[in-house]
Amino acid sequence: MHPTLANLIEALDPVPIGKGIYRAAQPRESGNHLFGGQVLAQALASANRSVGGRLANSLHAYFLNRGNAQDAIEYAVAELRHSRTFRTVEVTATQVGTRILKLAASYHDAESGPTHQIPMDDVGPPQGESYERALLRAMTPFGFDDDALPFELPVEIRGVGGIGLFNSDVNPPQARCWMRVRDSLPDDPGLHQCLFAYASDYAIMAPALNPHPMPITALQSASLDHAIWFHCEFRMDEWLLFELDSPVAHGARAIGRGLLYDRQGRLVATCAQESLLRPLRAAKS
Numbered sequence: 001m002h003p004t005l006a007n008l009i010e011a012l013d014p015v016p017i018g019k020g021i022y023r024a025a026q027p028r029e030s031g032n033h034l035f036g037g038q039v040l041a042q043a044l045a046s047a048n049r050s051v052g053g054r055l056a057n058s059l060h061a062y063f064l065n066r067g068n069a070q071d072a073i074e075y076a077v078a079e080l081r082h083s084r085t086f087r088t089v090e091v092t093a094t095q096v097g098t099r100i101l102k103l104a105a106s107y108h109d110a111e112s113g114p115t116h117q118i119p120m121d122d123v124g125p126p127q128g129e130s131y132e133r134a135l136l137r138a139m140t141p142f143g144f145d146d147d148a149l150p151f152e153l154p155v156e157i158r159g160v161g162g163i164g165l166f167n168s169d170v171n172p173p174q175a176r177c178w179m180r181v182r183d184s185l186p187d188d189p190g191l192h193q194c195l196f197a198y199a200s201d202y203a204i205m206a207p208a209l210n211p212h213p214m215p216i217t218a219l220q221s222a223s224l225d226h227a228i229w230f231h232c233e234f235r236m237d238e239w240l241l242f243e244l245d246s247p248v249a250h251g252a253r254a255i256g257r258g259l260l261y262d263r264q265g266r267l268v269a270t271c272a273q274e275s276l277l278r279p280l281r282a283a284k285s
Helices: 003-011 036-050 131-139 189-203
Strands: 015-018 021-024 056-063 073-082 086-095 098-108 155-159 174-181 219-230 240-245 253-262 267-279
Touching: 003 036, 003 189, 021 036, 036 056, 036 073, 036 086, 036 098, 036 189, 036 219, 056 189, 131 155, 155 189, 174 189, 189 219, 189 240, 189 253, 189 267
Parallel strands: none
Antiparallel strands: 015 021, 021 073, 056 098, 056 219, 073 086, 086 098, 155 174, 174 240, 219 267, 240 253, 253 267
């Protein structure tokens, strides 16, 4: 298995250390920055474990404080509801005594009912510049070796027409990207949900930058809250199309929305996030 993906999957296996309390380690070689998508995915993995591996139908999370990429994180799970067809649990993520995330996850037994969906856009086969290349192109304006990327994410993300996070081009507030993990996965639908929760935090704010002539590096940015609705099972080791838009940015905050489709055109998940987008001020002389 690709090493960065193996490291991430290991980190998404929280260890029980008490009644309703789980501890998750940091992925090896995770760098200096604690990625919000990782905390989101570990919180969902802890919630899933507390309900015996059932599949979530939704999650809603608030990022409360900045964490670090060195210390382990503890996830305390409390049940909020247990009815005939629904269960809801609350997860509090704590690192070195500081609460960094609060998440609620809902679980619904499968039922039949009316069905419809918005059709997937026709964007052609999975292709486009990778997330890593787009980032390096912004960081190294004098060029870099296309054949020797110094790092690879656990998830392969390819922007249709480019990834607008890292440049100053002005475009409408829409974006499309293909994503999948870098190796095959076991048949564990809960793991696939957790990996999408992780991956969704990379790209969802891309359309919010498109109408503005500034890259993400010109802003203080942070995820404020995050929501995902899971409609049906999917595989993160197969290409998925993430259709994104940003209906509004105002007051140094912006909304990103995403629809996730599989190659057969099924809408498998819907995602939304509010982020801080605060312009960096020039240092005072």
